[in-house]
Amino acid sequence: MYTELRELLYDAEEHYLQSQEIDKLRQNVQSLKERLAIYKALRDREREIFQNVANQLEKELNPQEVEQLPKAIRQWATILRYLAMGMLLNSHEFIQRRILEWITPVIEAHSRLSLDRQTYQALKSELKNLFPEKQWQILQPFLLQVEQTMLRSDETK
Amino acid sequence: MIDVSNLLQTQKPLPGNYFAYDAYVSGDYEIGLIENRAGARLIAFPKLLLEAMYTALDQEIGQASGLVLYNCGRWWGKNFYRRFAAEIKEYYGKPLAEMEMVEFIECIKQCWKTYGWGVIDIDLSYYQQGYLVIKTTYSPFAQAAPADSNKPMCFAEAGLLSAFFTQVSGKELDCVQTACESMGEESNYFVLGIPERVRKAQAWLTEGQDHQTIMERLCVNQAN
Numbered sequence: 001m002y003t004e005l006r007e008l009l010y011d012a013e014e015h016y017l018q019s020q021e022i023d024k025l026r027q028n029v030q031s032l033k034e035r036l037a038i039y040k041a042l043r044d045r046e047r048e049i050f051q052n053v054a055n056q057l058e059k060e061l062n063p064q065e066v067e068q069l070p071k072a073i074r075q076w077a078t079i080l081r082y083l084a085m086g087m088l089l090n091s092h093e094f095i096q097r098r099i100l101e102w103i104t105p106v107i108e109a110h111s112r113l114s115l116d117r118q119t120y121q122a123l124k125s126e127l128k129n130l131f132p133e134k135q136w137q138i139l140q141p142f143l144l145q146v147e148q149t150m151l152r153s154d155e156t157k
Numbered sequence: 158m159i160d161v162s163n164l165l166q167t168q169k170p171l172p173g174n175y176f177a178y179d180a181y182v183s184g185d186y187e188i189g190l191i192e193n194r195a196g197a198r199l200i201a202f203p204k205l206l207l208e209a210m211y212t213a214l215d216q217e218i219g220q221a222s223g224l225v226l227y228n229c230g231r232w233w234g235k236n237f238y239r240r241f242a243a244e245i246k247e248y249y250g251k252p253l254a255e256m257e258m259v260e261f262i263e264c265i266k267q268c269w270k271t272y273g274w275g276v277i278d279i280d281l282s283y284y285q286q287g288y289l290v291i292k293t294t295y296s297p298f299a300q301a302a303p304a305d306s307n308k309p310m311c312f313a314e315a316g317l318l319s320a321f322f323t324q325v326s327g328k329e330l331d332c333v334q335t336a337c338e339s340m341g342e343e344s345n346y347f348v349l350g351i352p353e354r355v356r357k358a359q360a361w362l363t364e365g366q367d368h369q370t371i372m373e374r375l376c377v378n379q380a381n
Contacts, residue, residue: 051161058159070159074170082173102174102263109259 176267207301230316299338309337
């Protein structure tokens, strides 16, 4: 939305928007309704989502990892908040700059990749259950961005 | 059982990247004013001005120009630290001293990049020997330096780093630049340490030794 709408605004300085461009605008406005609904659901159900994640992981993790779990939950709650905003703006760049560039080295330094992977997987499956397929398709690319930047980058090191 | 509601309410996690450039720098380009997100005015140096500074100082005071720029950097570094620490404390809700090392390093890296000073990396592997090695790349100071220089030219950057890390560590630190992009190196290296120890690097630099050799000699010297 962010970049695409800005481009349309620039284009509209030169000419009246053509049918194709109006369609693009319409798609953006329609998808914005869905994005807002996802954003509100994430906001309103944040605690419930992470409580379910914590409950599940407490059963699966070893005692050392359970000790680190509160810190991981706090960090993933921050990541999800930025992800929600990035999804609302339809901007992967927003997520990259505002949170991933900053938090990826911080998390790597804590040497708890296995815990972060498991937290991410539990969070992902929680969100997949929460949202209907249409909304999940909107949210999923942003989760994938987080996974690829934070969790896969370490495999190559 | 973890009470997530209580956890997220009482122990708020650190927010994201304060220095993300699209959030940190804003301005009215029509009247030519830029400011940071704390509302402080920023100044942008064109490359031409940096080049002119090197040339003018060289013509006016010759060899002393390095020392003058280093001292300008020291002054700049002291003020930079004061603003940096205040902004960090305001945004993250805790002073620099209470931040984890990795959080502090990320802050300085992001800040360096957003200010347009290139990319900075802090190497702590010589910490036990009493040295801190800073690597920078894409330095505008090196890019503006005269191409025919046969010595490292980022004097202002070295002064800034020495003053900044003196404030961070609470110990007087000096800084010697041991490699420079202006001499065709891939990166700039700066070695920080207690003045009487790190100044030895200056003599080895004059002999033409490279960064790695200087570090080895500094560490051997330290062990003896």
